[in-house]
Amino acid sequence: AQTVTQSQPEMSVQEAETVTLSCTYDTSESNYYLFWYKQPPSRQMILVIRQEAYKQQNATENRFSVNFQKAAKSFSLKISDSQLGDTAMYFCAFMKPWNFGNEKLTFGTGTRLTIIP
Amino acid sequence: KAGVTQTPRYLIKTRGQQVTLSCSPISGHRSVSWYQQTPGQGLQFLFEYFSETQRNKGNFPGRFSGRQFSNSRSEMNVSTLELGDSALYLCASSLQGREETQYFGPGTRLLVL
Numbered sequence: 001a002q003t004v005t006q007s008q009p010e011m012s013v014q015e016a017e018t019v020t021l022s023c024t025y026d027t028s029e030s031n032y033y034l035f036w037y038k039q040p041p042s043r044q045m046i047l048v049i050r051q052e053a054y055k056q057q058n059a060t061e062n063r064f065s066v067n068f069q070k071a072a073k074s075f076s077l078k079i080s081d082s083q084l085g086d087t088a089m090y091f092c093a094f095m096k097p098w099n100f101g102n103e104k105l106t107f108g109t110g111t112r113l114t115i116i117p
Numbered sequence: 118k119a120g121v122t123q124t125p126r127y128l129i130k131t132r133g134q135q136v137t138l139s140c141s142p143i144s145g146h147r148s149v150s151w152y153q154q155t156p157g158q159g160l161q162f163l164f165e166y167f168s169e170t171q172r173n174k175g176n177f178p179g180r181f182s183g184r185q186f187s188n189s190r191s192e193m194n195v196s197t198l199e200l201g202d203s204a205l206y207l208c209a210s211s212l213q214g215r216e217e218t219q220y221f222g223p224g225t226r227l228l229v230l
Contacts, residue, residue, distance in 0.1 A: 033216060043205060045221035091160065097216055104150065104162040104173055105209075105219060 002027045004094050006108035013082055014116050020067075021077045021111045023092030033095040034068070035105070036077045040088040048090070051075065079113075087115045118144055121210050121222035129228045135196040138225045142189050142210030148172075149191040150219060151183060154205040163206075166191050167213070195227075203229045 003026045013019040025034070036048040051059045051068050058066050063080045079086055092108040122141045130136050142149050150173075151163040162175040166185035183193040189210075195202055205226050209219035 035218070037221075042223070043226075044223045045207060045209075047218055047220065050218055095216070104165060104175065105152075105160075106162075107160040109159050 002094050002096065002106045004092050004106055004108035006090075006092055006111050008111045009109070010112045010114070012114040012116055015084060016081055018078060018080050019082055019113065021079075021090050021092075021113065023075045023077070023108055025073050025075065025092070025094050027073070027094065027096075029096060031097050033097075034066075034075045035093040035095070036064070036066070036075075037091045037093060037107075038086075038088040039091065039110075040085075045091075049077065082115050084115050084117060086113065088113060121208060121220055123206075123208050123222040123225050125225060126223065127226050127228075129230065130198050131230050132198055132200060134198050135194065136198060136227060137192055137194045138206055138208075138227075140191045140193075140208030140210075140222060142191070142208075143220055146210035146212055146220075147189050148211045148213055148215075148217075149185060149189065150209045150211075151191070151193050152207045152209065153177075154207060154224070155201075155203070160207075163193065198229045200229050203227060 005024045032053045034051045037045050039045050049059050049061045049064050065078045067076045089110045091110045093105040124139045148167045150165040154160045165173040169185045180196045185191045205224045207224045208222045211217040211219045
């Protein structure tokens with residue numbers, strides 16, 4: 001079974017600074033999909049970024065980028081120029097390819113990020 | 118496009134009762150997945166439906182069931198509620214459910230007394 005580990009339960013950073021959230025995972029598959037979701041106090045789960053394992057290029061989405069290290073099974077999220085609205089719980093998630101017959105997301109335990117004004 | 122909607126948003130039940138939660142996916146999405154979120158267990162997969170068929174199921178007791186209608190709307194039912202069923206229930210939809218990004222609804226917060 002796949003596992004996703006987020007070793008930082010809580011982090012805080014000053015507004016406008018850069019912060020990196022860590023995520024490691026365990027899988028025997030060579031192809032898979034990785035996601036970062038944020039869950040603000042409203043509890044709505046919002047997609048931040050997605051990475052396909054077969055793509056070597058790291059995904060980016062405006063101020064959000066990932067550092068995907070396939071061999072190390074590491075998938076960290078970097079938030080640049082952090083804003084107050086980035087305050088949220090961040091979840092790293094893993095999905096196997098569809099031909100394995102399991103479309104579910106496996107989530108890590110989350111990192112609570114607080115942006116300090 | 119409207120996002121995923123879930124009703125009701127909040128629910129209070131007592132032990133032994135049953136509850137039905139509803140989820141309407143994004144227009145055109147045919148796959149609906151359900152997740153339970155609790156402080157102790159985190160986010161856990163319940164089941165996934167596609168074209169009115171349950172395609173995947175997580176490790177939950179038979180008290181948890183679901184269904185999907187021809188318009189892709191989905192319901193989940195929990196019978197004989199237990200205190201431990203208190204949780205945020207999240208629904209997510211995707212186009213076909215295969216290797217695709219899942220988009221989440223706002224959740225239904227269930228409190229069992």
